[in-house]
Amino acid sequence: MNAHVPLSPSMESLLAAYASGHLGHGMSVLMASFLTLSPVARRQMETFETLNGIMLDDAETVEMSEDALSSMMTRLDVPDPDETTYAANGNTESVVKTNDDLPAPLRSVLDHPIEDQRWRFAYPGVRQLSLGIGDDDERVKLLKIKPGKAAPRHTHRGIEATLVLRGAFRDGNRLYERGQLALADQHIQHRPRAEGDVDCICLAVNDGALRFTDNFGRVARDFFG
Secondary structure, eight states: OOOOOOOOSSHHHHHHHHHTTOSOHHHHHHHHHHHHHOHHHHHHHHHHHHHHHHHHHHSOOOOOOTTHHHHHHHHHTSOOTTTOOBOTTSOBOSOOOOSTTSOHHHHTTOSSOGGGSOOEEEETTEEEEEOTTOOTTOEEEEEEEOTTOBOOOEEESSOEEEEEEESEEEETTEEEETTOEEEEOTTOOBOOEEESSSOEEEEEEESSOEEEOSTTHHHHHHHHO
16 A cells, blocks of 8 residues: 555545545545546546656656566456456356446445445444445445434544435535535534435545544444444
């Protein structure tokens, strides 16, 4: 994994860190998923990639290893996870796409459709699915919030990035819908609430522990922690 850089809660800072390869695995999956859903983020990403290209042009050249070409070809030969699903016994089945409405980077780390996953109770009206893809202090989860229900009120010891995959939630005066990214840090105390008629499903990544501030905090820590 590449070394981490200090993060700040802005889309621009996360995109810049992603473009330069300085995010952990969990945050990288989230940002790659965000890019597939957000034309605005993709345009911004193109700017950062152009800047990185200029910096590479100015960098000193180094010799490649003797097996560099073969290593690259081996990686190119890896089956596309978007094109193949696997049976319970590990054998490749006929091509069937699952989780079709989810971003491809997220689908690649899920072994089953999210409807078939073993969601765990986290808070009244909120269920969670932990994804073991985080680096260092990253905590990566899918959250499913029933309409009208809210996550426990909390603040943060790091950055929290939440990408809406289905449905919508309101945080303060702002409504976040599919493809939108909500960011928070230690200066923000909030309680996101799902809105609409369907469950709100989000991908959430924290690079530090959450600190719960409502009366249910101790119980919530047992599940979200």
